[in-house]
Amino acid sequence: EFFNRIEATDEYIKSFLLLDKENAIKEAKNIDERRVNGEKLGDLAGIPVAIKDNISTEGLKTTCGSKILSNYTAPYDATVIKNLKEAGAIIVGKTNLDEFAMGSSTENSAFHTTRNPWDLERVPGGSSGGSAAAVAAYQAPFSLGSETGGSVRQPAAFCGVVGLKPTYGLISRYGLVAFASSLDQIGPFTRDVEDCAIVMNTLASHDKLDSTSVEIEKVDYTKNLKKDIKGLKIGVPKEYMGEGISEDVRENIKNVIETFKTLGAEVEEMSLPYSEYGLETYYILAPSEASSNLARFDGVRYGNRAENYNSVEELFTKTRSEGFGEEVKRRIMMGTYCLSSGYYDAYYKKAQKVRTLIKEDFDKAFDEYDVIISPTTPSTAFKIGEKSDNPLDMYASDVLTVAVNIAGIPAISIPCGTSKGLPVGLQIIGKSFDESKILNVAYNIE
Ligand code: GLN
Numbered sequence: 001e002f003f004n005r006i007e008a009t010d011e012y013i014k015s016f017l018l019l020d021k022e023n024a025i026k027e028a029k030n031i032d033e034r035r036v037n038g039e040k041l042g043d044l045a046g047i048p049v050a051i052k053d054n055i056s057t058e059g060l061k062t063t064c065g066s067k068i069l070s071n072y073t074a075p076y077d078a079t080v081i082k083n084l085k086e087a088g089a090i091i092v093g094k095t096n097l098d099e100f101a102m103g104s105s106t107e108n109s110a111f112h113t114t115r116n117p118w119d120l121e122r123v124p125g126g127s128s129g130g131s132a133a134a135v136a137a138y139q140a141p142f143s144l145g146s147e148t149g150g151s152v153r154q155p156a157a158f159c160g161v162v163g164l165k166p167t168y169g170l171i172s173r174y175g176l177v178a179f180a181s182s183l184d185q186i187g188p189f190t191r192d193v194e195d196c197a198i199v200m201n202t203l204a205s206h207d208k209l210d211s212t213s214v215e216i217e218k219v220d221y222t223k224n225l226k227k228d229i230k231g232l233k234i235g236v237p238k239e240y241m242g243e244g245i246s247e248d249v250r251e252n253i254k255n256v257i258e259t260f261k262t263l264g265a266e267v268e269e270m271s272l273p274y275s276e277y278g279l280e281t282y283y284i285l286a287p288s289e290a291s292s293n294l295a296r297f298d299g300v301r302y303g304n305r306a307e308n309y310n311s312v313e314e315l316f317t318k319t320r321s322e323g324f325g326e327e328v329k330r331r332i333m334m335g336t337y338c339l340s341s342g343y344y345d346a347y348y349k350k351a352q353k354v355r356t357l358i359k360e361d362f363d364k365a366f367d368e369y370d371v372i373i374s375p376t377t378p379s380t381a382f383k384i385g386e387k388s389d390n391p392l393d394m395y396a397s398d399v400l401t402v403a404v405n406i407a408g409i410p411a412i413s414i415p416c417g418t419s420k421g422l423p424v425g426l427q428i429i430g431k432s433f434d435e436s437k438i439l440n441v442a443y444n445i446e
Pocket residue numbers: 101102103104126127146147148149150151152179286398
């Protein structure tokens with residue numbers, strides 16, 4: 001069924017970089033046989049899933065949307081893939097992304113641009129645009145993306161689906177190709193909040209192979225989903241509703257606030273003063289970590305190698321010059337600059353200090369509020385090409401999402417109506433490991 005849908009629509013939407021049809025059908029038949037034999041099956045038995053192409057899948061190409069890895073096949077499964085397979089989920093294919101997850105529109109993919117299923121002239125968001133578009137277009141019932149600074153929530157908002165960025169450390173990063181290791185987290189896209197809770201039960205697990213994976217007791221995310229939210233305290237940061245947020249997005253969120261009140265929640269304006277520095281902090285920390293992480297792509301250990309070279313140094317330089325796209329090179333240069341000895345204190349170290357202040361902003365807020373809400377993005381999906389010549393403009397579309405990654409806390413984006421025929425996303429932010437509450441609040445309002 002889903003492959004038929006993909007065949008009918010992907011020519012226009014281009015969510016996928018690779019389909020694994022034969023294997024998927026074989027797996028589905030295998031699961032069906034086990035079902036007929038009365039075997040006990042996993043939570044996701046027979047459910048198709050699409051995977052962002054920066055998550056390692058044994059035996060399948062994992063390109064990260066980059067020319068440098070265009071022929072790279074992962075020799076092992078990421079822990080999330082292992083978990084999904086054990087639960088019986090069936091991988092239909094790998095989805096398109098901005099190269100190495102750097103971008104907000106999927107236009108930075110070395111292979112093609114994915115289109116927004118709501119309007120093919122518009123971007124699906126990024127960097128997990130392929131995974132978001134696949135769920136929005138009914139090409140898969142759920143998918144995996146990754147977040148460093150909003151790459152699940154922003155495309156979820158643009159495509160009108162649910163996207164969760166979990167607490168840092170809740171889902172194993174083992175097998176996720178690193179962009180900025182202190183910010184990266186894998187997160188799911190689903191069509192509704194209940195599905196999100198169900199797949200989180202499979203994705204969240206302690207993993208010895210990821211040193212930042214946190215050991216906490218197993219939670220059933222579906223358990224508190226349907227509780228009412230009477231008396232819940234919700235904060236609305238004024239910095240997230242002011243200048244730069246388009247009028248139609250703001251109107252939608254105001255309506256949501258009214259609905260929350262009718263459900264018995266208390267909604268109050270509040271302030272997150274250091275959020276103002278979120279973008280600047282993110283665009284120092286993320287490129288710095290990226291410049292270090294991407295050093296491994298040198299033509300020796302992974303992927304493609306330049307053809308003609310006269311020395312080892314030339315082999316490195318040519319491979320990287322030919323293999324990386326413009327945005328990735330820009331990030332490597334910015335990051336290398338911020339980490340260089342003369343500038344380290346002024347940029348990287350300073351950004352780390354501001355990171356702590358941003359985190360403390362949230363800590364204080366959660367002493368008073370159960371959750372914080374805001375729009376997910378300043379506007380609805382923009383046109384293809386509209387921001388691709390202006391990196392700063394592109395970066396600005398992450399203004400409402402990056403602080404959450406910097407603080408390591410969880411947040412979800414759920415659809416909350418449309419404006420001029422395009423979906424608007426509501427962001428619900430919670431304190432660390434409070435995914436159950438976020439999901440409960442999201443369930444009540446969806
Ligand atoms: N758009 C942001 C960036 O380009 C976030 C990317 C992400 O979350 N992977 O860095």
